[in-house]
Amino acid sequence: MQFFNRVKFRTPESVELEFTLAGIGNRAWALLIDYFVLAVILLVCIYTWISISGQLADIFQDQDTIGSQVGLWLIAITFLLLFGIYVGYFVFFETIWQGQTPGKRFAKIRVVRDDGRPVGLAQATLRALLRPLDEFLFLGSFLIMFSHREKRLGDWAAGTIVIEAERAIASATFTISEQAKSLYTELLSIAELSQLLPDDFAIIREYLQRRGAMAAKSRVALASKLSQQVAAIINLEQLPEVPPDIFLEAIYLAYQHKEF
Template sequence: MHLFNRVKFRTPESVELEFTLAGIGNRAWALIIDYHILAFILLLLYIIFAVILVQLSDFWVTALGSNLGLWMIAIFFITTFAIYTGYFVFFETLWQGQTLGKRWAKIRVIRDDGRPIGLPQAALRGLLRPLDEFLYIGAFFIMLGRNEKRLGDFAAGTVVIQDQIPTGTATLTISEQANLVYEELNQIADFSALLPDDFAVIREYLQRRNGMSPRAKSSLSLKLSQQVQAIINLEQIPIGVAPDVFLEAIYLAYKQTEY
C-alpha cells in the first residue's frame, strides 16, 4: 500500500475530482484526539450523574427496588453508546465530514461522488463504528483496501481524504471582473436552480485550481461553466468572459442566495 493513495471521483455532472486519501496514520491520530475529548465529556457526565444519584438515592431505591443495579448498568451503557455515537454523527454532520480530531488532523469524510456528507452518511458511519473497532476490523479494511475504507465507509458510501489544500489555493480569490459579471448575470439568469451540491463542486474547483496544470484547469473550468450555464438556463456566457471568471461570478451569486 502506498503512503499516499489518491482517488478520483466523477460527479453526476461528469466532473472529475481527485483527492489524496487520509491514510491509516492520519485517521488514527484524529481518532486519538476524538477519544480524549469523548473521555472528558463522559467523565464529566458520569460525575454529574453520580452526584444526582447520591442526592436522590432514596427515590431510586423506592422506584426501582431490587433492580436498581441492573437499571444503573443499563443507563450507563445506553448513555455511553448515545454520547459515543452522537459525538461523531453530530460533528460530521455539522462540519461536513469533520470532527474536532479530524479538523486537527486535517482530514475529512466525503461521499463517493466527492460531495459533502449529510446526516444519513454520518449516522451509518457512527452506528457501525463499534463493529469497526472490534478486534481492529476497521483498521484491517483500511490498510488492505484500495480506497482505505472501513465497514462504516462501505455502508455509507464515503471515503476519508486529506483536507489540507496546497499553498496558494487555500484562499478563494475573486477577481474584480467577476463582480461586474455577477451584476450582469443577476438580471438574466435563474440562480435558484443551483443546488448546494452544485455550489460545492464550483467552490472546490475555485479553491484548488491554482494547483492544477494549465491544461487540466482550462478543460475543467470550461466543462464546469458549460454545465452551470445549462443549469441556470443561460443562453450564452457573456462575450469576453473567461470560464474562470464566469464561475467566480456564479460563486458570488450563490453566496447571495444564502442570505
C-alpha cells in the same frame, strides 16, 4: 496499501477531481484527538449522572425491592447513555461539519460518499454504530491497510471513504486580477464561505486553470453557470456587478483566506 493512494470523481460539470485518501496515520491521529474530546465530554456527563442517580438512590434506599430494581435500571441507563454519547458524538459532528469531527478537522481529513458527495445523517450513523466492531481487535485498522480504498467496516456499510481535505495551492497557473483582489475581502464578510466544500473549490480552481484553452462562448457560459451555482451555495442573494471570471477569482481568494 499504497502511499498517497488517490481517488477520482467526475462532477456533473464533467470536471474530474482527484483527492488523496487519508491513510491510517491521519485517521489514527484524528481518532486520538476525538477520543480526548470525547473523554472530556463523558467525564462531565458521568459526574452529572452520578449526582442525579445518587439522589434517586437515596429516595428509594428504604424500600429494598424497589431500591434494588432502581439500582439495576440506573446501571442500564448509564450504559445506554454512555453508548449514546459515544455514537452521537461522531454522528453529530460528521453531519453538521460535512464529514468532519474535531479530530478530522485538526488532521485536515473528511468523510465523503463513494461518489464524492457529502455524507448525510444515515451514513454518519452507520459509521458510528459499526465503530466498536472496527476497533475490536483492530479489525478496522487491518481493513484500512489492506483494502483498495482504505475502508473500514463502517465505510463499507455506509458507502463512504475518508480523504484529505483539499488544501489551497500556494502558487497557481493563472493570474488573479486586481479587481478580484479587492472584491474577495468584501466576500469574506457577506458570504457563507463555510458552505463551500473542497470539491466545490476544486471545480473553481480547475476552471480558472483551464479557461485560457476554452472557446470564448463556452468559457462565458461555463463561468456564468459556475458563478450562479457558487452564489447559491454560499447564500449570496445577488451576484456582484462584475464579470463571472472576476467573481470566481475572488471566491478562489476568499476560500483560501476564510476561517475554518
